[in-house]
Amino acid sequence: MANIKVLVAKPGLDGHDRGAKVVARALRDAGFEVIYTGIRLTPEQIAEAALQDDVNVVALSLLSGAHNTLFPKVVELLNAKGMKNVLVIGGGVIPEADIPGLKAAGIKEVFTPGTPTTKVVEFIKANVK
């Protein structure tokens, strides 16, 4: 794919955006077109932004522990808007035990603390449709 468009988004009320911003910048440096939403968005606002900007990837970041509620909700809303081909990935302080459930809900990969940004770049290149 020539031009991969990524929406980096922070659902919920969590203000920890160091990871989201670092990843966003690394993805941009890797040649992707990156849109960063800023903090404190509802799943609805994120899905709407993904639709408006017609992105290929939605990268969610959350450190507050609300991921089990909010990540799947973003996927649901994307599906409801007909964006079934969007690659949804997530990152943050997410216990290992939660990852299978998130994957079953349509989050294709979950990146936990210590992940090099290059790994995220490679994953997107290999999995984007």
Place this chain on the structure above:
Amino acid sequence: MANDTLKTEFKRYMDEADAKCAKFPERANLEPNRLYTPLDIEGFDYEKDLGFPGEFPFTRGVQPTMYRGRFWTMRMYAGFSTAEESNKRYRYLLANGGSGLSCAFDLPTQIGYDSTDPMAEGEVGKVGVAIDSLADMEILFNQIDLSKVSTSMTINAPASVLLCMYIAVAEKQGVPAAKLRGTIQNDILKEYSARGTYIFPPKPSMRLITNIFEYCSKNVPLWNTISISGYHIREAGSTAAQEIAFTIADGIAYVEAALKAGMDIDAFAGRLSFFWNAHNNVLEEVAKYRASRRIWARIMKDRFHAKKAKSMMLRFHTQTAGSMLTAQQPNNNIVRVALQVAAAVMGGTQSLHTNSKDEALALPTTESVTIALRTQQIVAYESGLADTIDPLGGSYYVEALTNKIEKEAMDYIKKIDELGGAPEAIAKGYIQKEIQDSAYKWQMDVEQGKRIIVGVNKFTQEEEPPKNLLRVDGSVGKLQAKKIADVKAKRDNAKVKATLAALEDACHKDEKTNLIPFILEAVRAYATEGEICGVMRKVFGEFKAHTAL
């Protein structure tokens, strides 16, 4: 040795050592010099640069006896799930030698939403305790004597509401406000630049802050009315010098706002407190704490003409760096935290929270919190680091580093002054951009192996996912919804309506109308936090951030 002789000798030593060192170039490019000598602190003047502890410019510490009088307050930041659960954790910590409380509130509480608000979905009780009304606060401090304990509350945009709830709980315990000791974070500027739990735009937010300064100076005189925080700026990725520079610039803005509101500098400056990070580089951190005290003392004296010594003292709480905890090989974090404690103690902190080893994975379990508290106790009672004041004072390296950090920080403060002060610098995105650049550089250094994190990019190993992580029950939201319904059924709703209407009216008046008495009345009537903040949202509007990459 005279300086000229020393210079000649130093050159001879360096040349000879370089010749030998050529065989071992691996660590040749570190930033500090290989060796520090009196040449690195030329012009050093003990009385002017350091002075004695408890005396201007307070470089060596704010109290004359420091830990020889008493240890720092071991104040563990805690709170999760419901008020009942958190109250148990507080009483456990106090029973185990914790010497002060520190409340973590969940995000809906920090952003002025009731647990039942649609915006609160998924977040109730997660990163802290859910507080919706005075009824929750009564449970949170059940069987804790507020005349004896000091309590720090990490609350910013709605700090006024939580402070009023604390005052109201104390009233019910028969403890007058004049006796209450503690701190509210109440630092909105760093919420805009680094932490994210803002509600209102800057102007009404600054009004609430100066209203609190004024109210407390008359009614809650022992309360620290603000904790001007560099912690979160550092967590967001800043350097050590940026941490203190951006924070002191925020401090200058609060002082200017209070002066503009007509207050006398010495009436409120003594109740300002600070909050620093304890990061991994031990000696850099010690130098940072020392530099911060010297900078603040000089600014308060020279720029704001404070008269009282208390007004010039930078008193600070410290928390070990959450962002330096690794999810990999989590037991290693115990060692990191111990070193961070060493830095905070050698730097003269007034109180300290230690993070737990499992916090890169989840909220900490009771077991890991106990290790974190014991770490402080081991440093206090066994290590000898607290046996003498400012033990690194006079070290060529630490003095040179203190000077260097002071200079870097002052350069930033000057730049921020030129931009029109911290609120303007934040509005222009300058501070956020500086922090982001540092964060990105750190990450790239780690990924390129220029910076080693043990267990992450070196000395890695395969490991089983950790077990026994703390999980917050998903039913907290429902429990809180029921509690809110009970409160609303029991309270005098006409009185709630009247107090909220009075608050709304006061919000419309100018900043000379102090909002705190109105908020306190609404709190006493069991108005919920969401209702009170809702009134202020209606009048003041909400802040919307513009985020650039």
